[in-house]
Amino acid sequence: MSAVATALRMRGISKTFPGVKALSNVNLTVDFGRVHAIVGENGAGKSTLMKVLSGTYLPTTGTTDIAGVEVRMRKPADAQRLGIRMVHQELNLVPDLTVAENVYLGRMPRKWGLADKAKMVRDAAAILDELGAAIDPKARLGDLSISQQQLVEIAKAYAAGPRIIVLDEPTSSLSEHETAALFRILRKMKQEGIAIVYISHRLKEVLEIADDVTILRDGSMIDTRPADGITAAEMIRLMVGREVTNVFPKTPSEIGAPVLKVAGLGDGYNFRDVSFEVRAGEILGLTGLVGAGRTELARAVFGMARVTEGRVEIGGKPVAINSPAAAVRAGIAYVPEDRKDDGIVPSLSVRENISLPVLRKLSRFGRVSMSADRKLAESYTKDFSIVPPDPERRISLLSGGNQQKAVISKWLSTNPSVLILDEPTRGVDVGAKAEIHRIIGELVAGGMAVVMISSELSEVLGVCDRVVVMRDGHASAPVERAALSEARIMALATGEEAA
Amino acid sequence: MTDVPIQMQQGTANERFRSGGPLFDLLSRGGLAIAILAVLIYGSLASPVFFTAGNFVNVLTSMAIVGIVVVGMTFVLVVGGLADLSVPATIACGAILSLALQPVIGPVPAFAAAIALAGFCGLMSGLLIGYVGINPIVATLGVGTIVLGIVQAAVGGVIVYGTNPDTAALVKSRLFGIPAIVLIFMAVAVVGHFALSRSYWGRWTIATGGNYAAAEASAVPVRAVKAGAFVITGLCAGLSGALLGLTLQSARPLVGTGYEFSAITAVVVGGVSIMGGFGSVPRAIAGLVFVQLLTNVMVLQGVRTPVQGFALGLLIAIAVALDVALRRRAGGAL
Incomplete structure (x- = not known):
């Protein structure tokens, strides 16, 4: 993969549901080796756009190119074959399986037609190690904390050797400490040339990790900008279409017994x-x-x-x-x-x-x-x-x-x-x-x-x-x-x- | 790839309630009415006997006994209790006791005692399921087997006969041409409907089935509500059994066999969710009407029994598939 090539180009994407136009003429270009943040209020169309990208929805109009080739994805498996991996806000893991089994869910290494557990555990350990996550691959997933499970989900996506990783609100269950760890992982993936699509409400984090930012509002693309030249206040203004003066107004009140x-x-x-x-x-x-x-x-x-x-x-x-x-x-x-x-x-x-x-x-x-x-x-x-x-x-x-x-x-x-x-x-x-x-x-x-x-x-x-x-x-x-x-x-x- | 279906399953819990295009709403609300109408029209054209008052009274009478169980079973499915498999035992309990106790304590106390004891069996299942946390299928199967064993032992495994012909006459009597047993069923259905849709207990039942954790966090006594659904089914099955016993004036321990599946079929075909949290008594009864009419038409047409079973099995599969499909249907703007 060359460092500056277009991983994903979505052009003129519209998606209409009965009575609702969820997306209208959205363009999105993501390069290999860059983190592209997508921000917008709830209902702005982020999830719908990602469902188009992951093959869950077929767009009403518009085209999607992956690495310069036009593709048509009808189901999530199509997107996965093309190297697109989603890390959802709600974790898609099986609590009763081990960490390693979750990482290789559906793609277990085989030996003589049987699952090769030893290899699976070894490989999972290597991946988790590479990501700097101190998690025992043999632990039962359900016994892990939510933030560790989030890391397993990311390891699962990473283990599949993706070209594009989509993260939907990955930090919503992480503390600031763990978020920093996640960002280290993302930077590492970036260096390997993976294109990262990053959806978040947390604008401070977006500014910290993203190279480019696309703002959606009411199903339309408002703007795409390099993250360097934008402030949180500006993003909020573009997201809501008006200036929000104080994000956290504090009303004074009388304190009693x-x-x-x-x-x-x-x-x-x-x-x-x-x-x-x-x-x-x-x-x-x-x-x-x-x-x-x-x-x-x-x-x-x-x-x-x-x-x-x-x-x-x-x-x-x-x-x-x-x-x-x-x-x-x-x-x-x-x-x-x-x-x-x-x-x-x-x-x-x-x-x-x-x-x-x-x-x-x-x-x-x-x-x-x-x-x-x-x-x-x-x-x-x-x-x-x-x-x-x-x-x-x-x-x-x-x-x-x-x-x-x-x-x-x-x-x-x-x-x-x-x-x-x-x-x-x-x-x-x-x-x-x-x-x-x-x-x-x-x-x-x-x-x-x-x-x-x-x-x-x-x-x-x-x-x-x-x-x-x-x-x-x-x-x-x-x-x-x-x-x-x-x-x-x-x-x-x-x-x-x-x- | 195997992880695709797993991803879908994980996301299904709430999605039945997320969408609903107008066409889908119409189908889920009116689909059954259309199906019933279709059977009515087909039946009228195919058989000269079908569209007669006599035949309808027959259908209603055969519907009444299982119908009372359907009302209770609706509570079990809505509360998220899967199914009550102790119904054959509780029906037998109602039928045998209402006859066997007649010479001892008189017909009316015998009737009441039969229902009360069936309710007690329901309470046993309910306590095991709601408070101990045992899977409903296992718990009701276990309680049902034990109760049936006790009942069989008590009557020595033989048939019990009625001793008071007046009671049979009463059950078979008619008011405005409608058999008493059908009127009792209708009364139970109306009470059940209002209990589920208008009382706080009913709202608790739906909430507990819809999201157990959220209902518990909302100060709903979820354990009692869950147990209550099985008590209600026990009482209903007991009443059903007692009426069956009085109608037949004889009862064997296996008199209730098959009623559990007929009731579950009706409830599921009626569109009550097998996962709980959604459903109503009228829906379940519409399911029952449809199944009964279909069976009636098949009988009148001389369709052989195995084929009838096949048709009903297919119907359950379709109803369950629709329930799952409705749940899966994500969509709409998010």
Whole structure:
């Protein structure tokens, strides 16, 4: 492969679904040995474009050239044969197989017609080693952390010897530390001449890793530029078509008495001796590297996981929380990290999702009052400007940001005094993110206590009043807003003093 | 390459609910109505007996017994409980006890006791599935086998006969020409429909089947809801069995054999998802009506039994394939 040759040229790509034009006349050129970022809000057409590239969709019009040859891809296998590999946001791995088996899934090395396990493990070890990932190829995949699984997924794509690798939000489950490791891997692939298509909402990362940036908006290509000559603010302006002044506006609010107090809480495995308190009108940030025990802690406080030590107090009184129902009664609400797994019931409408935790209260003699149910959903749909403003719409048909707003609505319907938000803006677009921040701001202004778990440092710095940093299951003392800095948090998260 | 289908499977969990072109919606909603209409038209043309009140009353009567089970089975499928295979046992329990206990405690208490005991069997399955976490197929098969064994031992493996002809007359009586047994089925269907679609328990049932983890996180008592679906099926099968016993005025331990599959067929053909989270009682009953009419036409046309079985098997395969296809259909703008 020569260093400067065109790996991929897509010309005039349009894709129409019944009633929707998802892509219109998009051009994309990616060179070998370069990282080409694609940015745009949710619904801008990034996923559709990638599905065209991976052979999942046949474009309505337009042509695709791979290494200068026009190709027609009808199914994912066609794209794979041409050397295109996707690393999806949702991992496509089999948890019950080993790491090596996952890396060589469907392409196991053979010996006398049988799988050659020894060779497979050796080869997988070599690949993981080459990528600088310290993962045992014989480990069961399901036992790995999400970020390690992400690396296995990348190793799987890399092992196939691709010409083009497409990464869709690869850092959404990685901490900043792990992101740096991923970037080392990408730079190595780049040196080998692989063309990398990189989709991300995280503009800072895009600026760091990308050579070129293509901006999509509403299914159209707005511009392609070298990454050197563009700023994050400019990208946002091009993505939304307007200037967004402050990404993280902070509404001042009055801080009151402690609402939730966690004292010496531990589950004997993921987190130990964690203590902190949250006051009314305050946003407490909970950050740290992925795997530091933040989510496990939040789930335990909400009664979804057991604790072995310590106690939880609400309004000064100790409460025993052994189920989500008990947590709801105590006034705790939890917006989970994984919207698809724990947040929404996809087959139900927005209305039915919102009223789920309070359904009994809306019922008389076992029968749900439709008018009360509707009123509840309509008020939130309006207050949070959920799009489309139709509570009867199946929640799975909404965009990620709007689903998240519906999930937050669901929890507010329980009228909590403490709201725990786990990565509330992960995977949502810039506009929805600002809106979720606005909603959180309004809630604390109204006297709610909020715990926000986030891996995104700029978000933590921008939104939180105080921050607790977790490392290896232990929590730091809270850092006051005045003393907050990126370096301070990273130092606490990694245990290494920043130089 | 093998990793392609695996990728597709991984992404299927939510996708049934993501799309829905207007044509697809029409097909999934109206497809069954069209199919029923087609059978009606074909039947009327093909057989002079088919489109008569007498024949329809026959179809309804044979539908009623399995129909009551269908209502319960809908809850099991919607809650994500796969299937209740203890139905033959709970039907036998209802049929045998409602007859055997008559001389001991009188017909009405015997009727009630039969249903209650069948409900208790459902509770056993439900506890094993909801709280212990045993696979529903294994749990209901196990409970069913044990219950059937006990029932067989209790009656000595022989046929039990009715002792009170009045009860048979009551069950066979008609109101406005409609057999009482059909009216009971309709009442159960209406109650089941409102319970599933309008009560909080029904909404919990759908939510638990749609996304167990999310329902649990939303303070839904998922274990109880899951167990409840099997209690409901137990009660329904018990009622069904008791009515069957009174109608036949005799009951063997194997009286309920085959009802589980007839019920599952109807529910699945009705478009209730085998994966849970989606479905309604009217849909399941539409499936039942279709299957029953089709069987009726085949019987009237003199189609041989093995061929009938083949046709029904094919129908289940198509219904399940459609369910999977609907789930797979990603699409629309993302």
